[in-house]
Amino acid sequence: MRLIPSLLIVLAIIIADQWSKYAIVSHFHEGELMPITSFFNLTLTYNPGAALGFLSRASGWQLPLLICITLGAIAMIVWMIRKHRDDKLFGWGLVLILAGAIGNLIDRVAFGQVTDFLDFHALDVHFWAFNVADSAITVGACFLILDSFRPRRG
Secondary structure: OOHHHHHHHHHHHHHHHHHHHHHHHHHOOOOOEEEEEOOEEEEEEEEOOOHHHOOOOOOOOHHHHHHHHHHHHHHHHHHHHHHOOOOHHHHHHHHHHHHHHHHHHHHHHHHOOEEEEEEEEEOOEEOOOEOHHHHHHHHHHHHHHHHHOOOOOO
């Protein structure tokens, strides 16, 4: 992976993530729903915890912990991108995860919580709301999983 294109992708995802969060916060009240399809709404919700609401009910101690974990993960991902620069699928997965981690880190540092707004549901069951950064992390993780099935040259 080349450094400049990778950084441009990271920057583009961060900008899309932050812009979309700003747009939702500017137009919605917390908990407000706007149905888009029979299975998808836009909504405004905040998550002071981690993925899938983990630690979201903690009393506030989770914020510095999650920031430190994210900073450590970012450092590790940057190191891994540099180390595996010739492995494209693995590298793209890491780039997407890096962009998502930074996008959510910005929210944690600036607001003490992450803004979520994409709400999928089926049969009256709503899944956890998420955002563009979470989507990048998920797609990146899928790339890493796909990469793990590829044969390696030994």
